[in-house]
Amino acid sequence: MNKLFLILFFALLSADFNTNSKQFIARQGQVSFFSYTSVENIEAKNNQVLSILDLSKNEIAISMLMRAFVFKKSLMHEHFNESYIESDIYPKATFEGRILDFDNSLSLPQTKIIRGKLTIHGITKETDIKATIEHQNGKYLISGNFNIIVNDFEIKIPPVLASNIAKSISINYRFEYDRYEE
Numbered sequence: 001m002n003k004l005f006l007i008l009f010f011a012l013l014s015a016d017f018n019t020n021s022k023q024f025i026a027r028q029g030q031v032s033f034f035s036y037t038s039v040e041n042i043e044a045k046n047n048q049v050l051s052i053l054d055l056s057k058n059e060i061a062i063s064m065l066m067r068a069f070v071f072k073k074s075l076m077h078e079h080f081n082e083s084y085i086e087s088d089i090y091p092k093a094t095f096e097g098r099i100l101d102f103d104n105s106l107s108l109p110q111t112k113i114i115r116g117k118l119t120i121h122g123i124t125k126e127t128d129i130k131a132t133i134e135h136q137n138g139k140y141l142i143s144g145n146f147n148i149i150v151n152d153f154e155i156k157i158p159p160v161l162a163s164n165i166a167k168s169i170s171i172n173y174r175f176e177y178d179r180y181e182e
Contacts, residue, residue, distance in 0.1 A: 022055040022104075024140055024177035031064060031173045035166040042076060042165070044069040051175045053140060055104045060114060060142070062095040062175075084155050085121060093120045095127070102133065109134045121153045140177040145170060 029049035035042040049064040066087040071077040081087040097116020110133045118127040131144040147168045150157065157165050 021179070023180040024053040024055070025180040026051040026053070026175035026177045029062065029064075029173065029175040031171065033069075033172075034170045037166055038163070042071075044071045044076070044080065046070070049173075049175070051177070052180070053142070053175075053177050055140075058099040058102050058104075060095070060097055060099060060116070064093050065091060066093060067091065084157070090120075090122045093118075095119070095129075097127075097129070099131070099133070104135070107135050118148070120148070121155050123153045125152055138179065141175070142177070143172075143174040145172045147171065 027050060028047055029051045030045065030047050031049050032045040033043065046064055046069045048068040049062060051060065051062040053060050066085050067081055069077070069080065071080065095116055095118045097114045100113045100115055102110060102112050112131055112133055114129045114131050116127060116129075117124050119125075127146075127148075129144065129146045131142050134141040147170055149168055150165070151167065
């Protein structure tokens with residue numbers, strides 16, 4: 001009887017009762033943006049983006065520091081943070097959403113819509129983002145691209161520079177999620 005009790009006890013200890021078993025984290029997600037202009041293209045990359053994926057609810061949350069964007073020219077970085085995004089006032093951009101009609105039991109890549117709230121420059125907008133979701137080797141990869149309109153987020157562009165900055169910005173993203181462990 002004692003042996004049976006010990007076997008059951010160790011079986012219970014080794015069982016996965018972790019409530020986070022359907023939660024995944026991407027600690028170094030990548031977001032980049034590109035803006036075509038007639039004078040000079042503007043592009044930057046941020047490889048320090050944090051994201052949580054909760055498959056029990058098909059929810060995703062993303063947070064990134066705006067100052068972590070890297071530009072080819074330091075003057076672009078300075079103007080982006082001080083004049084346009086105002087990183088001292090609005091240090092982060094966030095997204096919270098739900099993956100529509102996602103089946104996490106499938107191993108084939110799925111193209112889905114993530115519907116949520118995107119906050120940039122202190123302004124929150126409902127946004128639908130198309131994403132490719134892949135499940136490989138116990139990890140999830142979510143990637144895609146979408147466009148935002150600069151005016152939607154009340155980013156002020158001086159009239160003198162308005163022709164140098166596109167009204168629509170192309171954003172690419174890629175997140176590789178590992179199982180979240182506390």
